[in-house]
Amino acid sequence: MRSLSTHRRHPLAGVLVLLLGLVVLGGLYSVLAPRSAEADSTDEALxxxxxxxxxxGCASCHGLNADGIEQQDGGQYGPSLVGVGAAAVDFQVGTGRMPLAQNSQQAPEKAVIYTDDETAALATYVASLSPGPAIPTEEDYDASDASREEVVEGRETWLTNCSACHNSVGAGGALGDGRYAPPVLGTDPKYVYEAMLTGPQSMPVFNDALLDPEEKRTIIAYLETLEAEPQYGGAGLGGFGPVTEGLAAWLVGMGALVAVATWIGATAVRARQ
Ligand code: HEC
Ligand code: HEC
Incomplete structure (x- = not known):
């Protein structure tokens, strides 16, 4: 006992304890630390x-390091893509929205110009800049085995979160300022999932805290049920919103009123004669 306490007072004892502590801590860290998000070498080539x-194809708007380019007046040619994740790139490039043809209110869907492999490479590159939402797997978005209850739940979730912009049956609709929410029927379920994850343009992001993966899947199940529903004829008005619908109401409704008024007028005149 005595020798231990004298050793403890040795000037190097403190340093030794500190070193020992660091070694133990380092060892523990390397065992317990979460796997780092760094890409392994197979990804390096991609x-x-x-x-x-x-x-x-992209740097002219998004910058050489994908950190965005600001215009002199504070506007942007293209926003920073650091942290948007692979899912955003897969959605934007996979639906042909990017590369943007010209700066406008909306980045519309157009013909896709990159192959699947090229899109994957672009997505991997952007994801390597900083972690963001990953591309969902088929397990996430496959809703082919959804039950009736899940479809009903999906409808509820759709009506609460999405129908204000996309219409209750997914036909899309006009937003202010020349923007519009596109129809979503016929959209690949992967892109439906990615749209929720990444919130393109004026669409809000529905991260997993807002809509958990199961709720996202039930929404997809509801949309697929709508797609499978037969169409019962009748001319659609294109779902363009209040303008065409208002016009139809005016022409048909007012037309009927005018016809009735004319008829009343004609019979009244005849009755007096
Ligand atoms: C002509 C300019 C232009 C080009 C070229 C372009 N982009 Fe974009 N990009 C934009 C603008 C502007 C936005 C923002 C659109 C918005 O939100 O209104 C955008 C948005 C995006 C987003 C969504 C970011 C987010 O926050 O979710 C991604 C991902 C993206 N671009 C990827 C690409 C990729 C990959 C390419 C090359 C294949 C590309 N872009 C080419 C202008 C461009
Ligand atoms: C505030 C309005 C708004 C809400 C709420 C909204 N969206 Fe969107 N959504 C948009 C807009 C605007 C776009 C078009 C973005 C673009 O062109 O880049 C869009 C695009 C989409 C697309 C892509 C369609 C395609 O064919 O490429 C899907 C899918 C989608 N939304 C699904 C949903 C779902 C599911 C919800 C509810 C969880 C939802 N949206 C809620 C405005 C909205």
């Missing part, structure tokens, strides 16, 4: 391909 494609 990231490099993606970066080359990015420099050619």
């Amino acid at each position: 990231i490099d391909d993606g970066r080359q494609l990015f420099l050619v």
Whole structure:
């Protein structure tokens, strides 16, 4: 006992304890730490391909390092893509929205110009900049085995969260300022899932805290049920919102009123004669 306490007072004892502590801590850390998000070497080649494609097709708007380009007046050519994740790139490039043709209110869907492999490379490159939502797997969005109850739940969730912009049966609708929410029937379930995850343009982000993966899947189940429903004829008004619907109401409704008024007028005149 005596020798221990004298050793403890040795000037190097403190340093030794500190070193020992650090070694133990380091060992524990390497065992317990979460796996780092760094890409492994198979991804390196993909990231490099993606970066080359990015420099050619995207950097003019999004910047050489994908951190966005600001215009002099504070507006942006393209926002920073750091942290938007692979899902955003897969959605934007996979539906042909990006590369944007010209800056406008809306980035419309158009013909896709990148192959699946190129899109994957672009997505891997952007994801390597900073972690963000990953591309969902088929397990996430496959709703083919959904039960009736799940479809009903999906309808409720759709009506609460999505129908204000996309209409109760997914036909889309006009938003202010020349923007519109597109129809969603016929959209690949993967892109429906990614749209919720990443909130393109004026659509809000529905992260997993707002709508958990199961709720996202039931929404997809509801939309697929709508797609499978037979159409019972009749001319649709295109779902363009109040303008066409108002016009139809005016022409048909007012037309009927005018016809009735004319008829009353004619019979009244005849009755007096
Ligand atoms: C002509 C300019 C232009 C080009 C070229 C372009 N973008 Fe964009 N990009 C934009 C603008 C502007 C937005 C923002 C759209 C909005 O939200 O209104 C955007 C948005 C995005 C988003 C969504 C970001 C988010 O917050 O979810 C992604 C992802 C994206 N671009 C990827 C790409 C990729 C990949 C390419 C190349 C294949 C590309 N863009 C080419 C202008 C451009
Ligand atoms: C505030 C209005 C708004 C709400 C609420 C909204 N969206 Fe959207 N959504 C939009 C707009 C605007 C776009 C078009 C974005 C673009 O073109 O880049 C869009 C695009 C989409 C697309 C892509 C369609 C396609 O064919 O490419 C899907 C799918 C979608 N939304 C699903 C949903 C779902 C599911 C919900 C509810 C969980 C929802 N949206 C809620 C405004 C909205």
